[in-house]
Amino acid sequence: MSVGSFHKQSASTGLIMLQANARQVKGFEQFAGLLPKAILAAERRAINKTLRWLRTHIARAVGRQERIGIAAVRQRLRAYTAGSNGQGKLWFGLNPIEASRAGRVREARSGVSVAGRRYQGAFFRQVYGNKPDIWIRTASKHFNASDYPDSEIAKAGGASSGWIAENDSRFPLAKAKISLEEVRPHFESWTSKAHQRLLVVMEQELNFELHKLSRRNGNG
Template sequence: MSVGSFYKQSASGGLITLQPAAADIRAFESFAAACPKAAAVAQRRAINKTIGWLRTHIARTVSKEQRIAQRAVRQRLRSYLAKGSAVSGKLWFGLNPIEASRIGRPRETKNGVSVAGRRYVGAFYKRVHGGNPDIWIRTASKHFRAADYPDSDLTSPLHRGGQRRGSMDADQYGRFPVAKAKVNLDTVRPAFDQWTRRAHQRLLEILRQELNYELHKYLRKSPRA
C-alpha cells in the first residue's frame, strides 16, 4: 500500500519521494476503477508538476537563506519524473560543500577574494594546475580557516608530506599545498521534512485538479442519458 511522500538523507544528499497514498485518491475510486489509464495519467502529471514546483521552491529558498546564486543551487537538484507505470517521482538535492566560486561572481581585492557577500581574506582567484578558476588559499597562510575550506584534511601526515590521500582535491598536494574555498550546505538538512510536507500538500491539490480534468473529459465523451 502506498504510504505517501517521504524523504531520506545521506552524507552527500537528500532524496524526496513524492507519491499519493491510497487514502489520498479514495474520493476518486469509482472513476479510477472505470478509467484506470486516465487516472494513472492524472497521477503522473500531478507528481511531475509538483516536482517542478518543489525544485523551484527549494532553489529560491536555499539561494536566499544561504546567499548562493540560484543557478548554483539548481545544478545540485536532480529530478526523476514519473514515467510509464510509475506511481512516484523523486527529487535529489546534493549536500556536499559547494565551491565558493560558483555561488556568485568572485572579485579579487587587495586583501583576498569576495563573492556573494562572503570574504576570503588571504585567498586568491585563479586556475591551479589547470581546470576552471577557483578561490584558493595556501594552507600555511595565517588567514586559513577550516570552516571556509571544508574537505581540507590538514591533519594527515600524508598531506603534509605532499602525497595524495583519499578523495581530497588533488590541488591540495605538492610543494605549496592550497585549499579550495567552499560553502557548507549542512544547515539546510533540517528543512527536508518541511519541504516534503509542503510538497505533499501541493501534490494533493494538483492531483485533485488533474483528476477532475480527466473526469470532465470522460463525462464529455460518455453518451448522455
C-alpha cells in the first residue's frame, strides 16, 4: 500500500486504480494489534466491495448522462484486483457504443429511434456481424457524421470500424454510435469519491477482523 488511488486515460479506455494509502491505513491505530493476514483480508474485501460500488455508480451516471441503458454501460466496465499490493482496477471502454444498445429500437418508414435519439433515413437490420444494428447509407441526404462517430470509409478488402461495404462498395453504410467522450472529465471526481469510499469500507472491514480476533481470544 505505497500509493493512493489514481486514474489514467488513453484514446479508447479509462482506468481507475484503487489503493489505500499506507499513511492513511496506519492512522487506524486501534488495528495495530491485528495479524498481517487479517489486515490483508480486510483490505481485499474493502477493495472488492468498493469496486462493485464504483461500477454501479458509474454505470448509473453514464447511463443517465448519455441516455444509454445501464446494462449496456456495465458491459463496458471491468473490475478486477491486481497482484499482491492491494490494488483494485476498474477498466472502462470509451470507444463509441452502438446506438442499438442504448435502449429499445423502434423503426418507422422515416427512420429509426432509440433512447430519445432519432436517426432519420436510417434502418435497423443485420448487415454485418451476428446481430442487427442501426445503419444509414452515407449517400443519404440525412447522413450526419456526428451521429456515426468512430467511422472510416471501408477499403476494398472489407469493413473498417463502423462502416461496411454492401454490394462491392457501391452502397457504403455507416453504423449509428454514441460517443462517450463527454464522460472523460468525470474520471477525477469518480476516483476521489471511490477512494473516500474505500477508506470507509476499509475501516468497517478492519473492525470486523478486530471483532473476530477479540472473540477468538475470548474477549468478545
